[in-house]
Amino acid sequence: MQDNKKAFYFLLIPVLLWLVMLIILPHVDLFFSSFKPNSGEDTYTLENYLIFFQDKIYWSTFLYTTAYAIGVTLLAFIVSFPVAFYLVKVISPKHAAFLMLMLLIPLWIGELVTIYGWVILLGDKGAINESLIFLGIIDTPITMLYTNFSMIIGLLYMSMLFMIIPIMTTLESLDDAQIEAASDLGASKFTIFKSIVIPHSMPGIINGSIIVFMLVIGDYLAPNILGGKSSLWFTEQIYNQFLSTFNWNQGAAFGFLLLIISSATIWAALRLSGQKLEKVEN
Protein backbone atom coordinates (compact mmCIF):
# COMPACT_ATOMS: atom_id res chain seq x y z
CA MET A 1 0.00 0.00 0.00
CA GLN A 2 2.82 2.30 0.99
CA ASP A 3 4.61 1.53 -2.28
CA ASN A 4 1.50 2.23 -4.21
CA LYS A 5 1.30 5.66 -2.71
CA LYS A 6 4.91 6.38 -3.57
CA ALA A 7 4.34 5.29 -7.11
CA PHE A 8 1.26 7.49 -7.23
CA TYR A 9 3.19 10.60 -6.23
CA PHE A 10 6.11 9.67 -8.42
CA LEU A 11 3.89 9.34 -11.46
CA LEU A 12 2.04 12.51 -10.54
CA ILE A 13 5.18 14.61 -10.95
CA PRO A 14 5.33 14.61 -14.78
CA VAL A 15 1.60 15.33 -14.97
CA LEU A 16 1.91 18.26 -12.60
CA LEU A 17 5.01 19.57 -14.35
CA TRP A 18 3.21 19.40 -17.67
CA LEU A 19 0.12 21.11 -16.34
CA VAL A 20 1.88 23.86 -14.43
CA MET A 21 4.72 24.68 -16.78
CA LEU A 22 3.07 24.23 -20.15
CA ILE A 23 -0.53 25.12 -19.45
CA ILE A 24 -1.10 27.07 -16.25
CA LEU A 25 1.97 29.34 -16.20
CA PRO A 26 1.65 30.58 -19.80
CA HIS A 27 -2.04 31.24 -19.25
CA VAL A 28 -1.39 33.20 -16.07
CA ASP A 29 1.21 35.22 -17.94
CA LEU A 30 -1.19 35.85 -20.83
CA PHE A 31 -3.94 36.74 -18.40
CA PHE A 32 -1.87 39.48 -16.76
CA SER A 33 -0.51 40.81 -20.02
CA SER A 34 -4.06 41.08 -21.37
CA PHE A 35 -4.66 43.83 -18.80
CA LYS A 36 -1.55 45.81 -19.67
CA PRO A 37 -1.32 48.61 -22.23
CA ASN A 38 0.78 48.01 -25.32
CA SER A 39 2.87 51.08 -24.53
CA GLY A 40 4.77 49.00 -21.99
CA GLU A 41 3.75 51.09 -18.98
CA ASP A 42 3.41 49.13 -15.79
CA THR A 43 -0.27 49.82 -15.15
CA TYR A 44 -3.42 47.81 -15.54
CA THR A 45 -6.23 48.70 -17.88
CA LEU A 46 -9.42 47.25 -19.33
CA GLU A 47 -8.81 48.90 -22.67
CA ASN A 48 -7.74 45.72 -24.48
CA TYR A 49 -11.10 44.18 -23.66
CA LEU A 50 -13.19 47.28 -24.30
CA ILE A 51 -11.79 47.65 -27.82
CA PHE A 52 -13.43 44.36 -28.74
CA PHE A 53 -16.87 45.82 -28.06
CA GLN A 54 -16.15 49.29 -29.40
CA ASP A 55 -14.74 48.25 -32.75
CA LYS A 56 -17.31 46.67 -35.04
CA ILE A 57 -14.71 44.71 -36.98
CA TYR A 58 -13.84 42.62 -33.93
CA TRP A 59 -17.23 41.68 -32.56
CA SER A 60 -18.76 41.23 -35.99
CA THR A 61 -15.96 38.81 -36.92
CA PHE A 62 -16.58 37.02 -33.66
CA LEU A 63 -20.30 36.71 -34.41
CA TYR A 64 -19.51 35.48 -37.91
CA THR A 65 -17.12 32.87 -36.54
CA THR A 66 -19.60 31.72 -33.90
CA ALA A 67 -22.42 31.44 -36.43
CA TYR A 68 -20.27 29.32 -38.72
CA ALA A 69 -19.05 27.18 -35.81
CA ILE A 70 -22.65 26.45 -34.80
CA GLY A 71 -23.53 25.63 -38.41
CA VAL A 72 -20.57 23.28 -38.78
CA THR A 73 -21.47 21.57 -35.50
CA LEU A 74 -24.99 20.99 -36.77
CA LEU A 75 -23.69 19.63 -40.06
CA ALA A 76 -21.24 17.41 -38.20
CA PHE A 77 -24.17 15.93 -36.29
CA ILE A 78 -26.19 15.33 -39.45
CA VAL A 79 -23.26 13.61 -41.16
CA SER A 80 -21.96 11.72 -38.15
CA PHE A 81 -25.13 10.27 -36.69
CA PRO A 82 -25.89 7.86 -39.54
CA VAL A 83 -22.23 6.81 -39.61
CA ALA A 84 -22.23 6.08 -35.88
CA PHE A 85 -25.55 4.26 -36.08
CA TYR A 86 -24.34 2.15 -38.97
CA LEU A 87 -21.11 1.23 -37.21
CA VAL A 88 -22.80 0.22 -33.96
CA LYS A 89 -26.16 -1.22 -34.95
CA VAL A 90 -26.03 -2.29 -38.56
CA ILE A 91 -22.78 -4.08 -39.41
CA SER A 92 -20.92 -6.78 -37.50
CA PRO A 93 -18.43 -5.62 -34.85
CA LYS A 94 -15.55 -7.14 -36.84
CA HIS A 95 -16.23 -4.96 -39.86
CA ALA A 96 -17.00 -2.01 -37.64
CA ALA A 97 -13.53 -2.20 -36.11
CA PHE A 98 -11.95 -2.08 -39.55
CA LEU A 99 -14.09 0.87 -40.67
CA MET A 100 -13.29 2.66 -37.42
CA LEU A 101 -9.61 2.28 -38.22
CA MET A 102 -10.21 3.86 -41.62
CA LEU A 103 -11.94 6.79 -39.91
CA LEU A 104 -8.98 7.28 -37.59
CA ILE A 105 -6.35 7.45 -40.31
CA PRO A 106 -6.83 11.15 -41.22
CA LEU A 107 -6.22 11.95 -37.57
CA TRP A 108 -2.79 10.33 -37.68
CA ILE A 109 -1.68 12.32 -40.68
CA GLY A 110 -2.28 15.68 -39.07
CA GLU A 111 -4.56 18.56 -39.91
CA LEU A 112 -2.20 20.48 -42.17
CA VAL A 113 -1.63 17.56 -44.50
CA THR A 114 -5.29 16.63 -44.74
CA ILE A 115 -6.13 20.24 -45.51
CA TYR A 116 -3.62 20.36 -48.34
CA GLY A 117 -5.20 17.12 -49.49
CA TRP A 118 -8.47 19.02 -49.88
CA VAL A 119 -6.67 21.75 -51.82
CA ILE A 120 -5.61 19.10 -54.33
CA LEU A 121 -9.10 17.62 -54.50
CA LEU A 122 -11.15 20.81 -54.74
CA GLY A 123 -9.03 23.05 -56.97
CA ASP A 124 -10.20 24.30 -60.37
CA LYS A 125 -7.80 21.78 -61.87
CA GLY A 126 -8.22 19.40 -58.95
CA ALA A 127 -9.19 15.76 -58.92
CA ILE A 128 -12.94 16.35 -58.55
CA ASN A 129 -13.28 18.94 -61.32
CA GLU A 130 -11.04 17.01 -63.68
CA SER A 131 -13.00 13.80 -63.27
CA LEU A 132 -16.34 15.58 -63.66
CA ILE A 133 -15.08 17.16 -66.89
CA PHE A 134 -13.67 13.83 -68.06
CA LEU A 135 -17.05 12.18 -67.48
CA GLY A 136 -18.72 14.98 -69.43
CA ILE A 137 -20.94 16.06 -66.55
CA ILE A 138 -19.67 19.66 -66.64
CA ASP A 139 -17.74 21.71 -69.22
CA THR A 140 -16.09 24.34 -67.07
CA PRO A 141 -14.70 23.70 -63.61
CA ILE A 142 -16.88 24.59 -60.64
CA THR A 143 -15.14 26.98 -58.26
CA MET A 144 -14.99 25.12 -54.98
CA LEU A 145 -11.60 25.98 -53.54
CA TYR A 146 -11.13 29.24 -51.62
CA THR A 147 -14.84 29.62 -50.90
CA ASN A 148 -16.90 29.18 -47.76
CA PHE A 149 -17.83 25.77 -49.13
CA SER A 150 -14.27 24.46 -49.10
CA MET A 151 -13.73 25.98 -45.67
CA ILE A 152 -16.76 24.16 -44.26
CA ILE A 153 -15.64 20.89 -45.85
CA GLY A 154 -12.25 21.25 -44.20
CA LEU A 155 -13.69 22.10 -40.79
CA LEU A 156 -16.20 19.28 -41.02
CA TYR A 157 -13.61 16.72 -42.05
CA MET A 158 -11.27 17.55 -39.24
CA SER A 159 -13.96 17.55 -36.52
CA MET A 160 -16.36 14.81 -37.63
CA LEU A 161 -14.61 12.01 -35.78
CA PHE A 162 -15.04 13.82 -32.48
CA MET A 163 -18.78 13.68 -33.04
CA ILE A 164 -18.87 10.05 -34.19
CA ILE A 165 -17.04 8.53 -31.23
CA PRO A 166 -19.19 9.93 -28.35
CA ILE A 167 -22.37 9.06 -30.24
CA MET A 168 -21.09 5.53 -30.83
CA THR A 169 -20.36 5.13 -27.13
CA THR A 170 -23.92 6.02 -26.13
CA LEU A 171 -25.47 3.95 -28.91
CA GLU A 172 -23.56 0.88 -27.75
CA SER A 173 -25.47 0.94 -24.47
CA LEU A 174 -28.82 1.07 -26.26
CA ASP A 175 -30.47 -2.35 -25.98
CA ASP A 176 -31.58 -3.70 -29.37
CA ALA A 177 -34.54 -5.28 -27.61
CA GLN A 178 -35.93 -1.83 -26.94
CA ILE A 179 -36.00 -1.03 -30.66
CA GLU A 180 -37.50 -4.43 -31.46
CA ALA A 181 -40.18 -3.99 -28.81
CA ALA A 182 -41.16 -0.62 -30.19
CA SER A 183 -41.26 -2.06 -33.67
CA ASP A 184 -43.45 -4.96 -32.50
CA LEU A 185 -45.82 -2.50 -30.92
CA GLY A 186 -46.26 -0.83 -34.28
CA ALA A 187 -44.08 2.25 -33.96
CA SER A 188 -42.86 3.68 -37.27
CA LYS A 189 -39.14 3.95 -37.97
CA PHE A 190 -39.32 7.68 -37.54
CA THR A 191 -41.05 7.37 -34.14
CA ILE A 192 -38.47 4.85 -32.94
CA PHE A 193 -35.74 7.17 -34.04
CA LYS A 194 -37.31 10.24 -32.46
CA SER A 195 -38.51 8.73 -29.18
CA ILE A 196 -35.88 6.08 -28.47
CA VAL A 197 -32.61 6.42 -30.38
CA ILE A 198 -32.13 10.17 -30.20
CA PRO A 199 -33.09 10.61 -26.51
CA HIS A 200 -30.86 7.70 -25.56
CA SER A 201 -27.83 9.08 -27.41
CA MET A 202 -28.42 12.67 -26.28
CA PRO A 203 -25.45 12.76 -23.86
CA GLY A 204 -23.17 11.61 -26.67
CA ILE A 205 -24.59 14.19 -29.06
CA ILE A 206 -24.10 17.00 -26.56
CA ASN A 207 -20.63 15.80 -25.72
CA GLY A 208 -19.66 15.61 -29.40
CA SER A 209 -21.21 19.01 -30.12
CA ILE A 210 -19.16 20.67 -27.39
CA ILE A 211 -15.92 19.22 -28.71
CA VAL A 212 -16.71 20.01 -32.33
CA PHE A 213 -17.83 23.55 -31.56
CA MET A 214 -14.68 24.27 -29.56
CA LEU A 215 -12.42 22.74 -32.21
CA VAL A 216 -14.05 24.67 -35.02
CA ILE A 217 -14.24 28.07 -33.33
CA GLY A 218 -10.59 27.82 -32.34
CA ASP A 219 -9.32 26.47 -35.64
CA TYR A 220 -6.84 28.49 -37.65
CA LEU A 221 -5.69 26.34 -40.55
CA ALA A 222 -8.89 25.45 -42.37
CA PRO A 223 -10.32 29.00 -42.61
CA ASN A 224 -6.92 30.32 -43.62
CA ILE A 225 -5.92 27.77 -46.21
CA LEU A 226 -9.28 26.69 -47.57
CA GLY A 227 -11.29 29.84 -46.84
CA GLY A 228 -12.25 32.44 -49.42
CA LYS A 229 -11.64 36.12 -49.68
CA SER A 230 -14.28 36.94 -47.06
CA SER A 231 -13.72 34.20 -44.51
CA LEU A 232 -12.06 36.16 -41.75
CA TRP A 233 -11.92 33.91 -38.69
CA PHE A 234 -11.52 35.32 -35.19
CA THR A 235 -8.35 33.29 -34.63
CA GLU A 236 -6.83 35.13 -37.56
CA GLN A 237 -7.40 38.41 -35.74
CA ILE A 238 -5.61 37.01 -32.71
CA TYR A 239 -2.75 35.95 -34.97
CA ASN A 240 -2.66 39.42 -36.53
CA GLN A 241 -2.44 41.06 -33.12
CA PHE A 242 0.55 38.93 -32.24
CA LEU A 243 2.32 38.97 -35.58
CA SER A 244 1.31 42.00 -37.65
CA THR A 245 0.85 44.73 -35.11
CA PHE A 246 3.09 43.22 -32.40
CA ASN A 247 0.39 44.00 -29.84
CA TRP A 248 0.66 40.90 -27.68
CA ASN A 249 -1.46 42.41 -24.92
CA GLN A 250 -4.35 42.93 -27.31
CA GLY A 251 -3.87 39.42 -28.68
CA ALA A 252 -3.91 37.96 -25.17
CA ALA A 253 -7.16 39.80 -24.39
CA PHE A 254 -8.75 38.44 -27.58
CA GLY A 255 -7.60 34.96 -26.65
CA PHE A 256 -9.35 35.18 -23.31
CA LEU A 257 -12.46 36.66 -24.90
CA LEU A 258 -12.56 33.68 -27.25
CA LEU A 259 -12.31 31.33 -24.28
CA ILE A 260 -14.93 33.15 -22.22
CA ILE A 261 -17.50 33.78 -24.93
CA SER A 262 -17.30 30.32 -26.45
CA SER A 263 -17.64 28.76 -22.98
CA ALA A 264 -20.66 30.98 -22.38
CA THR A 265 -22.17 29.88 -25.70
CA ILE A 266 -21.84 26.25 -24.67
CA TRP A 267 -23.34 26.99 -21.27
CA ALA A 268 -26.28 28.74 -22.90
CA ALA A 269 -26.78 25.89 -25.34
CA LEU A 270 -26.80 23.37 -22.48
CA ARG A 271 -29.37 25.44 -20.59
CA LEU A 272 -31.60 25.89 -23.63
CA SER A 273 -31.55 22.20 -24.47
CA GLY A 274 -32.17 21.27 -20.85
CA GLN A 275 -28.97 19.23 -20.58
CA LYS A 276 -26.50 19.18 -17.73
CA LEU A 277 -22.76 18.95 -18.09
CA GLU A 278 -22.56 16.36 -15.29
CA LYS A 279 -24.90 14.10 -17.19
CA VAL A 280 -22.82 14.41 -20.31
CA GLU A 281 -19.70 13.43 -18.44
CA ASN A 282 -21.30 10.20 -17.29
Added chain:
Amino acid sequence: MNKILLGALALSFTTGVLMAQDTLRLITWKGYVPAELKEKFEKETGIELKITYSNNEEMIAKLRATRGGGFDLAQPSQDRISFVQKKFPIYQPIDYAKVNTAQLIPSMLDAVKKNTAVDGKGYAVPMCYGTTGLIINKKEAPEAGDWSDLWNPKYTGKISYRLKRPLLIGAAFGMGEDPFSLYGDKAAYEKLIEKVTKKLIDSKKMVKNYWTSGDTQKANITSGDVVVQSGWDGIGWQLHKANADIDFVAPKSGALGWIDTYAIPKKSKNIEGAYKFINFMLKPENAAFFTNKEGYGTASLGAEKFLNDEIKANFARSFSKADIDNIKWHPPVPAGFEEIESKALERIKAAN
Protein backbone atom coordinates in the same frame (compact mmCIF):
# COMPACT_ATOMS: atom_id res chain seq x y z
CA MET B 1 35.41 -3.88 -24.84
CA ASN B 2 34.99 -1.28 -22.16
CA LYS B 3 37.77 0.79 -23.62
CA ILE B 4 36.13 0.87 -27.01
CA LEU B 5 32.88 1.94 -25.46
CA LEU B 6 34.59 4.63 -23.44
CA GLY B 7 36.44 5.82 -26.52
CA ALA B 8 33.26 6.01 -28.52
CA LEU B 9 31.60 7.90 -25.71
CA ALA B 10 34.46 10.38 -25.46
CA LEU B 11 34.43 10.85 -29.21
CA SER B 12 30.73 11.54 -29.28
CA PHE B 13 31.12 14.07 -26.46
CA THR B 14 33.90 15.98 -28.16
CA THR B 15 32.07 16.07 -31.46
CA GLY B 16 29.03 17.26 -29.56
CA VAL B 17 30.95 20.19 -28.12
CA LEU B 18 32.51 21.00 -31.47
CA MET B 19 29.07 20.97 -33.07
CA ALA B 20 27.74 23.50 -30.59
CA GLN B 21 30.58 25.88 -31.40
CA ASP B 22 30.46 25.30 -35.10
CA THR B 23 26.86 25.79 -35.99
CA LEU B 24 25.21 28.90 -37.30
CA ARG B 25 21.48 29.18 -36.73
CA LEU B 26 20.03 31.33 -39.46
CA ILE B 27 16.45 32.57 -39.75
CA THR B 28 15.75 33.65 -43.29
CA TRP B 29 13.40 33.62 -46.26
CA LYS B 30 12.84 30.64 -48.47
CA GLY B 31 15.34 30.59 -51.33
CA TYR B 32 17.86 32.90 -49.68
CA VAL B 33 20.44 30.15 -49.16
CA PRO B 34 20.65 27.96 -52.27
CA ALA B 35 21.64 24.37 -51.37
CA GLU B 36 24.88 24.66 -53.38
CA LEU B 37 26.00 27.71 -51.41
CA LYS B 38 25.11 26.05 -48.12
CA GLU B 39 27.32 23.11 -48.98
CA LYS B 40 30.15 25.36 -50.16
CA PHE B 41 30.03 27.46 -47.00
CA GLU B 42 30.04 24.40 -44.75
CA LYS B 43 33.02 22.98 -46.62
CA GLU B 44 35.00 26.22 -46.56
CA THR B 45 34.48 27.10 -42.92
CA GLY B 46 33.50 23.86 -41.18
CA ILE B 47 30.49 25.66 -39.74
CA GLU B 48 27.22 23.80 -40.00
CA LEU B 49 24.26 25.89 -41.12
CA LYS B 50 20.88 25.40 -39.48
CA ILE B 51 18.25 27.22 -41.46
CA THR B 52 14.75 28.21 -40.38
CA TYR B 53 12.43 29.69 -43.01
CA SER B 54 10.30 32.62 -42.01
CA ASN B 55 9.02 36.07 -42.96
CA ASN B 56 9.33 39.56 -41.50
CA GLU B 57 6.46 39.28 -39.03
CA GLU B 58 7.41 35.88 -37.68
CA MET B 59 11.08 36.78 -37.46
CA ILE B 60 10.26 39.73 -35.23
CA ALA B 61 7.78 37.75 -33.11
CA LYS B 62 10.20 34.86 -32.59
CA LEU B 63 13.11 37.09 -31.67
CA ARG B 64 10.88 39.13 -29.41
CA ALA B 65 9.69 36.02 -27.57
CA THR B 66 13.28 34.94 -26.90
CA ARG B 67 14.50 38.52 -26.34
CA GLY B 68 16.94 38.19 -29.20
CA GLY B 69 18.02 34.58 -28.69
CA GLY B 70 17.60 31.29 -30.50
CA PHE B 71 19.23 32.44 -33.73
CA ASP B 72 22.72 33.65 -34.64
CA LEU B 73 21.76 35.58 -37.74
CA ALA B 74 18.49 36.96 -39.15
CA GLN B 75 17.37 38.46 -42.45
CA PRO B 76 14.72 41.15 -41.87
CA SER B 77 13.81 43.79 -44.46
CA GLN B 78 15.60 47.06 -43.87
CA ASP B 79 12.41 49.05 -43.20
CA ARG B 80 11.41 46.73 -40.32
CA ILE B 81 14.46 47.10 -38.12
CA SER B 82 14.74 50.48 -36.45
CA PHE B 83 11.23 50.74 -34.95
CA VAL B 84 11.44 47.18 -33.66
CA GLN B 85 14.89 47.77 -32.23
CA LYS B 86 13.69 50.90 -30.42
CA LYS B 87 10.80 49.07 -28.80
CA PHE B 88 12.21 45.64 -28.05
CA PRO B 89 15.98 45.51 -28.35
CA ILE B 90 16.41 42.22 -30.21
CA TYR B 91 19.44 42.98 -32.41
CA GLN B 92 23.00 44.12 -31.80
CA PRO B 93 24.74 46.87 -33.76
CA ILE B 94 26.79 45.73 -36.74
CA ASP B 95 30.55 46.07 -36.47
CA TYR B 96 31.13 47.29 -40.00
CA ALA B 97 34.87 46.77 -39.62
CA LYS B 98 34.20 43.03 -39.68
CA VAL B 99 32.17 43.25 -42.87
CA ASN B 100 34.02 43.19 -46.14
CA THR B 101 32.43 46.44 -47.27
CA ALA B 102 34.63 46.62 -50.36
CA GLN B 103 32.39 43.99 -51.96
CA LEU B 104 29.18 45.97 -51.32
CA ILE B 105 27.45 48.58 -53.46
CA PRO B 106 28.31 51.75 -51.48
CA SER B 107 25.02 53.59 -52.02
CA MET B 108 23.02 50.59 -50.83
CA LEU B 109 25.21 50.07 -47.80
CA ASP B 110 24.87 53.73 -46.83
CA ALA B 111 21.10 53.68 -47.28
CA VAL B 112 20.73 50.58 -45.12
CA LYS B 113 23.05 51.96 -42.46
CA LYS B 114 21.02 55.14 -42.32
CA ASN B 115 17.60 53.47 -42.40
CA THR B 116 18.39 50.96 -39.68
CA ALA B 117 20.21 53.40 -37.42
CA VAL B 118 19.27 53.59 -33.74
CA ASP B 119 21.31 55.99 -31.58
CA GLY B 120 23.73 56.51 -34.42
CA LYS B 121 24.57 52.84 -34.92
CA GLY B 122 23.60 50.82 -37.98
CA TYR B 123 21.97 47.45 -37.41
CA ALA B 124 22.09 45.73 -40.80
CA VAL B 125 24.08 44.80 -43.90
CA PRO B 126 22.24 44.78 -47.25
CA MET B 127 21.97 41.39 -48.96
CA CYS B 128 19.55 41.60 -51.84
CA TYR B 129 16.86 43.81 -53.26
CA GLY B 130 13.82 43.52 -55.39
CA THR B 131 10.53 45.17 -56.11
CA THR B 132 6.87 44.54 -55.57
CA GLY B 133 4.73 45.17 -58.60
CA LEU B 134 2.45 43.27 -60.91
CA ILE B 135 2.65 39.83 -62.48
CA ILE B 136 0.63 39.96 -65.64
CA ASN B 137 -0.55 37.59 -68.32
CA LYS B 138 0.42 39.77 -71.26
CA LYS B 139 -1.57 37.78 -73.78
CA GLU B 140 -4.86 38.22 -71.91
CA ALA B 141 -4.18 41.66 -70.49
CA PRO B 142 -1.69 43.44 -72.76
CA GLU B 143 -2.61 46.91 -71.53
CA ALA B 144 -2.41 46.25 -67.79
CA GLY B 145 0.54 47.94 -66.17
CA ASP B 146 -0.41 49.95 -63.12
CA TRP B 147 -1.54 49.41 -59.54
CA SER B 148 -4.93 50.82 -60.58
CA ASP B 149 -5.47 47.77 -62.80
CA LEU B 150 -6.10 45.86 -59.59
CA TRP B 151 -9.53 47.54 -59.67
CA ASN B 152 -9.96 47.80 -63.41
CA PRO B 153 -13.46 46.45 -64.30
CA LYS B 154 -11.99 45.05 -67.51
CA TYR B 155 -10.33 42.27 -65.53
CA THR B 156 -13.25 41.49 -63.23
CA GLY B 157 -12.90 38.02 -61.72
CA LYS B 158 -9.32 37.71 -62.95
CA ILE B 159 -7.57 39.81 -60.32
CA SER B 160 -5.66 38.55 -57.31
CA TYR B 161 -3.41 40.09 -54.71
CA ARG B 162 -1.75 39.41 -51.40
CA LEU B 163 -3.66 41.29 -48.72
CA LYS B 164 -0.69 42.69 -46.79
CA ARG B 165 0.74 46.13 -46.17
CA PRO B 166 2.63 46.55 -49.48
CA LEU B 167 -0.71 46.20 -51.25
CA LEU B 168 -2.17 49.18 -49.35
CA ILE B 169 0.87 51.22 -50.25
CA GLY B 170 0.84 50.17 -53.89
CA ALA B 171 -2.88 50.91 -54.11
CA ALA B 172 -2.28 54.37 -52.64
CA PHE B 173 0.30 55.08 -55.36
CA GLY B 174 -2.19 53.76 -57.90
CA MET B 175 -4.68 56.35 -56.66
CA GLY B 176 -2.16 59.10 -57.33
CA GLU B 177 -1.13 59.56 -53.70
CA ASP B 178 2.28 59.32 -52.08
CA PRO B 179 1.94 57.34 -48.83
CA PHE B 180 5.67 57.50 -48.02
CA SER B 181 5.55 61.29 -47.87
CA LEU B 182 2.95 60.97 -45.10
CA TYR B 183 5.14 58.81 -42.86
CA GLY B 184 5.70 61.85 -40.66
CA ASP B 185 2.01 62.65 -40.28
CA LYS B 186 0.05 59.85 -38.66
CA ALA B 187 -3.38 61.50 -38.94
CA ALA B 188 -2.99 62.20 -42.64
CA TYR B 189 -1.69 58.69 -43.24
CA GLU B 190 -4.67 57.22 -41.43
CA LYS B 191 -6.99 59.23 -43.65
CA LEU B 192 -5.22 58.01 -46.76
CA ILE B 193 -5.42 54.38 -45.65
CA GLU B 194 -9.12 54.95 -44.99
CA LYS B 195 -9.52 56.06 -48.61
CA VAL B 196 -7.54 53.08 -49.92
CA THR B 197 -9.61 50.71 -47.78
CA LYS B 198 -12.82 52.06 -49.25
CA LYS B 199 -11.48 51.64 -52.76
CA LEU B 200 -10.46 48.04 -52.15
CA ILE B 201 -13.75 47.16 -50.47
CA ASP B 202 -15.75 48.71 -53.31
CA SER B 203 -13.77 46.73 -55.85
CA LYS B 204 -13.68 43.50 -53.87
CA LYS B 205 -16.19 41.76 -56.08
CA MET B 206 -13.74 41.99 -58.99
CA VAL B 207 -11.13 40.00 -57.06
CA LYS B 208 -10.91 36.25 -57.58
CA ASN B 209 -8.96 35.54 -54.40
CA TYR B 210 -6.34 36.92 -52.06
CA TRP B 211 -3.29 34.78 -52.48
CA THR B 212 -1.48 33.83 -49.29
CA SER B 213 1.23 31.45 -50.45
CA GLY B 214 3.59 31.32 -53.39
CA ASP B 215 1.91 28.12 -54.53
CA THR B 216 -1.52 29.72 -54.81
CA GLN B 217 0.02 32.73 -56.50
CA LYS B 218 1.74 30.64 -59.14
CA ALA B 219 -1.25 28.34 -59.66
CA ASN B 220 -3.50 31.39 -60.10
CA ILE B 221 -1.67 32.81 -63.04
CA THR B 222 -0.35 29.66 -64.71
CA SER B 223 -3.87 28.19 -64.83
CA GLY B 224 -5.09 31.34 -66.56
CA ASP B 225 -7.71 32.01 -63.88
CA VAL B 226 -6.00 35.26 -63.00
CA VAL B 227 -4.45 37.73 -65.45
CA VAL B 228 -3.44 40.62 -63.16
CA GLN B 229 -1.90 39.98 -59.78
CA SER B 230 0.45 41.53 -57.27
CA GLY B 231 3.84 39.94 -56.81
CA TRP B 232 7.60 40.18 -56.54
CA ASP B 233 9.86 40.54 -59.54
CA GLY B 234 11.84 37.35 -58.83
CA ILE B 235 8.67 35.23 -58.87
CA GLY B 236 7.39 36.97 -62.01
CA TRP B 237 10.62 36.23 -63.85
CA GLN B 238 10.61 32.60 -62.71
CA LEU B 239 7.11 32.29 -64.16
CA HIS B 240 8.23 34.02 -67.37
CA LYS B 241 10.84 31.31 -67.88
CA ALA B 242 8.12 28.65 -67.95
CA ASN B 243 5.55 30.65 -69.91
CA ALA B 244 6.61 33.64 -72.00
CA ASP B 245 3.13 35.20 -71.80
CA ILE B 246 3.56 35.83 -68.11
CA ASP B 247 5.92 38.51 -66.88
CA PHE B 248 6.69 40.94 -64.10
CA VAL B 249 5.65 44.52 -64.88
CA ALA B 250 6.79 47.57 -62.94
CA PRO B 251 3.62 49.62 -62.26
CA LYS B 252 3.52 53.03 -63.92
CA SER B 253 2.95 54.78 -60.61
CA GLY B 254 5.98 53.08 -59.13
CA ALA B 255 7.20 49.63 -58.15
CA LEU B 256 7.88 49.29 -54.41
CA GLY B 257 11.52 48.63 -53.67
CA TRP B 258 12.65 46.54 -50.74
CA ILE B 259 16.07 45.58 -49.45
CA ASP B 260 16.55 42.48 -47.33
CA THR B 261 19.46 42.50 -44.96
CA TYR B 262 21.57 40.61 -42.48
CA ALA B 263 21.07 41.57 -38.83
CA ILE B 264 22.60 39.89 -35.81
CA PRO B 265 20.25 39.01 -32.92
CA LYS B 266 21.25 40.30 -29.50
CA LYS B 267 21.97 36.89 -28.01
CA SER B 268 23.74 35.41 -31.04
CA LYS B 269 26.05 32.62 -29.91
CA ASN B 270 28.21 32.62 -33.02
CA ILE B 271 28.93 36.23 -33.95
CA GLU B 272 32.16 35.37 -35.73
CA GLY B 273 30.36 32.75 -37.78
CA ALA B 274 27.65 35.27 -38.62
CA TYR B 275 30.18 37.73 -40.07
CA LYS B 276 31.89 34.88 -41.94
CA PHE B 277 28.56 33.95 -43.48
CA ILE B 278 27.73 37.55 -44.45
CA ASN B 279 31.09 37.98 -46.14
CA PHE B 280 30.75 34.60 -47.83
CA MET B 281 27.30 35.27 -49.26
CA LEU B 282 28.24 38.70 -50.58
CA LYS B 283 31.38 37.50 -52.35
CA PRO B 284 30.69 38.44 -56.00
CA GLU B 285 30.65 34.89 -57.39
CA ASN B 286 28.43 33.58 -54.58
CA ALA B 287 26.09 36.57 -54.74
CA ALA B 288 25.83 36.14 -58.49
CA PHE B 289 25.03 32.46 -58.03
CA PHE B 290 22.15 33.45 -55.75
CA THR B 291 20.86 36.06 -58.20
CA ASN B 292 21.16 33.71 -61.17
CA LYS B 293 19.14 31.14 -59.31
CA GLU B 294 16.49 33.22 -57.52
CA GLY B 295 16.28 36.28 -59.74
CA TYR B 296 16.54 38.92 -57.02
CA GLY B 297 19.09 41.71 -57.35
CA THR B 298 22.16 41.55 -55.17
CA ALA B 299 23.89 44.18 -53.03
CA SER B 300 27.25 42.73 -53.97
CA LEU B 301 29.56 44.98 -55.98
CA GLY B 302 31.15 43.21 -58.90
CA ALA B 303 28.63 40.38 -59.01
CA GLU B 304 27.37 41.75 -62.29
CA LYS B 305 30.03 40.17 -64.43
CA PHE B 306 29.02 36.72 -63.16
CA LEU B 307 25.35 37.19 -63.98
CA ASN B 308 23.96 35.25 -66.90
CA ASP B 309 22.25 36.92 -69.83
CA GLU B 310 18.80 35.76 -68.87
CA ILE B 311 18.95 37.67 -65.58
CA LYS B 312 20.18 40.80 -67.31
CA ALA B 313 17.40 40.44 -69.86
CA ASN B 314 14.84 40.22 -67.07
CA PHE B 315 15.84 43.58 -65.66
CA ALA B 316 15.99 45.15 -69.10
CA ARG B 317 12.55 43.83 -70.04
CA SER B 318 10.70 44.90 -66.89
CA PHE B 319 12.44 48.18 -66.03
CA SER B 320 12.97 51.07 -68.40
CA LYS B 321 15.25 53.86 -67.21
CA ALA B 322 12.17 55.79 -66.09
CA ASP B 323 10.84 52.77 -64.18
CA ILE B 324 14.08 52.46 -62.26
CA ASP B 325 14.06 56.12 -61.32
CA ASN B 326 10.44 55.71 -60.26
CA ILE B 327 11.04 52.82 -57.82
CA LYS B 328 9.62 53.80 -54.43
CA TRP B 329 12.05 52.49 -51.84
CA HIS B 330 10.41 51.59 -48.53
CA PRO B 331 11.46 54.07 -45.84
CA PRO B 332 11.57 52.75 -42.25
CA VAL B 333 8.04 52.12 -40.97
CA PRO B 334 7.17 54.50 -38.14
CA ALA B 335 5.97 52.97 -34.88
CA GLY B 336 2.22 52.39 -34.64
CA PHE B 337 1.57 52.49 -38.40
CA GLU B 338 1.20 48.75 -38.71
CA GLU B 339 -1.76 48.92 -36.36
CA ILE B 340 -3.60 51.23 -38.75
CA GLU B 341 -2.76 49.00 -41.69
CA SER B 342 -3.63 45.77 -39.94
CA LYS B 343 -7.08 47.03 -39.05
CA ALA B 344 -7.63 48.23 -42.61
CA LEU B 345 -6.62 44.82 -43.97
CA GLU B 346 -9.01 43.07 -41.60
CA ARG B 347 -11.84 45.34 -42.66
CA ILE B 348 -11.17 44.59 -46.32
CA LYS B 349 -11.11 40.86 -45.69
CA ALA B 350 -14.29 40.90 -43.58
CA ALA B 351 -16.24 42.97 -46.13
CA ASN B 352 -18.60 41.25 -48.51
